Amino acid sequence: MSVVPVMKPRAKSMSVRSVQTERFGASPPPRVITVTVSDTRSAQSDASGRALIEELAAFTLVRHVIVPDDPARIAALVEDAVEHNEADAIVFSGGTGISARDQTVEALERLFDKKLDGFGEAFRCLSWDEVGPRAILSRATAGTVGSCLVFSLPGSEKAARLGARALIAPILGHAVNIAHGRTAH
Secondary structure (H helix, E strand, O other): OOOEEEEOOOOOOHHHHHHHHHHHOOOOOOEEEEEEEOOOOOOOOOHHHHHHHHHOOOOEEEEEEEEOOOHHHHHHHHHHHHHOOOOOEEEEEOOOOOOOOOOHHHHHHOOOOEEOHHHHHHHHHHHHHHHHHHHHHOOOEEEEEOOEEEEEEOOOHHHHHHHHHHHHHHHHHHHHHHHOOOOOO
């Protein structure tokens, strides 16, 4: 499988580490892979990828990649990351619309062991405040593949930032602990 690596993990400063310890307790910060799904974006034009990285900075970035809008490549990325226990969460941006090329949702939902219906509902509710009725055109989704959480957001920078900041970042540590059996609800 060929993917375009965009960002390498960066060292965390002590101040970020202390925030992580406070936020995640004895558990290490969740490991996250961020993915932009696009046939046209490059590292230079990947605003939604940069938004995900910035909004999820409290977590450990494993890597960021850009993959084409190809269901087989999207599924292979997830299956490989899960098989090698590479990440606790994978956050996608792009491919959630209704055009013929938007196939991220179909690729991911075939893999889900459990679907998190509330994620898409909450994202569309938050989006409504910003874009009105166009929010219903988003097919944002989330679920689990094994113990890995997988989130899929629209490809705009604003949508990626909104979903990562308002929905994913606040619950990720707790959700990862639940998925790994380290805590109860």
